[in-house]
Amino acid sequence: MSRNHLVIICLAILSTASPAPAEDPATRGYRWLRTRPYLPADFDQAVFDRLWTNWPAPDRKKASAADQATRRRMTLDHYGLMPDPDAKDPTAGPALGHVPVASGGWAMNCLTCHAGRVDGRVIPGLPNTHLDLQTLVEDVRRTKIKMLKPLSHLDIVSVTLPLSTTRGTTNSVVFGIVLGNYRDKDMVVHLDRRPPKLIHHDMDAPPLWNVRHKTALYCDAFAPKNHRVLMQFMLLPSTSPQRLTSWEPAFRDILAWIESLRPPKYSGAVDLGLAEKGRKIFSKACATCHGTYGPTRSYPQRVVAIETIGTDPVRLNALTSDHRTWMKTGWLSRYGKDKVVLKPSGYLAPPLDGIWATGPYLHNGSVPTLWHLLHPKERPAVWRRTSESFDHERIGIDIESFDTVPDSAKTARSRRRYFDTSRPGKSAAGHLFPDKLTEAEKRAVLEFLKTL
Numbered sequence: 017m018s019r020n021h022l023v024i025i026c027l028a029i030l031s032t033a034s035p036a037p038a039e040d041p042a043t044r045g046y047r048w049l050r051t052r053p054y055l056p057a058d059f060d061q062a063v064f065d066r067l068w069t070n071w072p073a074p075d076r077k078k079a080s081a082a083d084q085a086t087r088r089r090m091t092l093d094h095y096g097l098m099p100d101p102d103a104k105d106p107t108a109g110p111a112l113g114h115v116p117v118a119s120g121g122w123a124m125n126c127l128t129c130h131a132g133r134v135d136g137r138v139i140p141g142l143p144n145t146h147l148d149l150q151t152l153v154e155d156v157r158r159t160k161i162k163m164l165k166p167l168s169h170l171d172i173v174s175v176t177l178p179l180s181t182t183r184g185t186t187n188s189v190v191f192g193i194v195l196g197n198y199r200d201k202d203m204v205v206h207l208d209r210r211p212p213k214l215i216h217h218d219m220d221a222p223p224l225w226n227v228r229h230k231t232a233l234y235c236d237a238f239a240p241k242n243h244r245v246l247m248q249f250m251l252l253p254s255t256s257p258q259r260l261t262s263w264e265p266a267f268r269d270i271l272a273w274i275e276s277l278r279p280p281k282y283s284g285a286v287d288l289g290l291a292e293k294g295r296k297i298f299s300k301a302c303a304t305c306h307g308t309y310g311p312t313r314s315y316p317q318r319v320v321a322i323e324t325i326g327t328d329p330v331r332l333n334a335l336t337s338d339h340r341t342w343m344k345t346g347w348l349s350r351y352g353k354d355k356v357v358l359k360p361s362g363y364l365a366p367p368l369d370g371i372w373a374t375g376p377y378l379h380n381g382s383v384p385t386l387w388h389l390l391h392p393k394e395r396p397a398v399w400r401r402t403s404e405s406f407d408h409e410r411i412g413i414d415i416e417s418f419d420t421v422p423d424s425a426k427t428a429r430s431r432r433r434y435f436d437t438s439r440p441g442k443s444a445a446g447h448l449f450p451d452k453l454t455e456a457e458k459r460a461v462l463e464f465l466k467t468l
Contacts, residue, residue, distance in 0.1 A: 045273030057121025070155040096146030135406040141224035145184035185218035195251035201346030203257040215334040217441030220381030225277035235379040240354030243267040279370025294464025305365035326446030375412030382444035385412025
């Protein structure tokens with residue numbers, strides 16, 4: 017057979033072969049999150065490998081004696097960063113939620129807060145309740161100064177703007193207020209503007225898989241669900257309006273990925289008979305706000321008045337009318353084509369899909385387990401996570417409770433491990449509706465919630 021004949025045969029085979037399937041938007045969106053930096057680098061491998069030198073003496077001693085791979089795993093755990101579940105060696109590169117930057121270093125993205133671990137599983141879209149962002153940035157800053165490396169935007173901003181005061185929560189809403197303050201409605205930067213008045217408050221990240229059921233975002237449902245609203249945390253002054261526009265296709269894909277997510281199934285045993293009793297009780301007592309589940313599910317997207325829900329009001333009051341109006345009249349809402357609520361009356365009753373995995377509960381993360389949510393009078397004044405174990409009895413975080421923060425927590429670093437509900441914005445009050453149920457009914461509802 018001549019060479020020409022072989023070429024003809026090969027071309028014939030290629031012409032009849034099925035084309036490679038096109039990458040769907042959701043798959044592309046996750047790839048953008050895993051590979052494209054939308055912010056400047058925060059730190060590099062060299063800085064990451066020296067973070068342990070800032071730890072308290074007992075932890076520092078253990079890290080000093082460990083090999084490099086073990087020390088890197090310890091570093092991930094110390095700051096609540098999630099290992100890459102797809103990597104052969106999670107210690108060999110950036111954590112999930114950081115991506116390499118061409119000029120060197122790792123840049124943070126949405127997955128730092130929106131990829132977490134529950135019952136030993138790392139799940140993209142799950143709130144990261146382990147993250148200690150303030151401590152991470154403080155230690156990065158100290159390490160860079162020792163190594164004579166330049167500081168990044170977070171290193172500088174965090175000196176005056178708290179990133180978090182409790183492990184597992186972040187002051188994320190305020191980030192958006194600050195960044196938006198220096199942009200006009202067309203996203204043009206104006207650094208001569210006065211700083212905005214801020215009410216700092218920590219929030220618990222919501223599970224991303226419930227976004228597909230909503231038409232509005234955030235716990236007060238004031239913002240429209242569109243790809244532009246997802247971009248507000250990329251509004252550093254160095255990002256031009258033109259660059260934002262060029263990123264729009266990627267963020268449409270990222271929203272498609274978010275809406276493709278589904279909740280994880282409960283990892284423990286379920287008493288199906290008791291759960292069915294709980295379903296009937298839930299339908300009568302809870303479905304008006306939280307919807308129904310199963311083949312004929314419904315979700316009312318109901319905002320409950322703050323006077324009725326009774327939960328901590330700081331988040332509701334923290335967003336100024338100026339910020340809400342800026343979103344309503346500007347580029348993020350397509351100049352008002354997408355609805356923005358200027359005066360929300362309370363908090364959104366969220367969908368409860370996968371609720372077993374998303375503790376702690378309420379918008380500020382003040383209630384550690386579903387059992388505590390159903391027993392308002394038993395909610396701890398102060399609590400801290402005690403282990404990686406999942407509490408299958410009470411469904412949520414395995415905790416230790418206290419009347420007050422122990423005197424042994426002398427530093428801000430150590431106090432961040434304790435959730436103190438007496439602090440502004442951190443109240444565990446409200447959502448008292450379960451008080452109408454008997455103890456047996458609460459137990460049945462708890463069993464039903466495992467199945468969602």
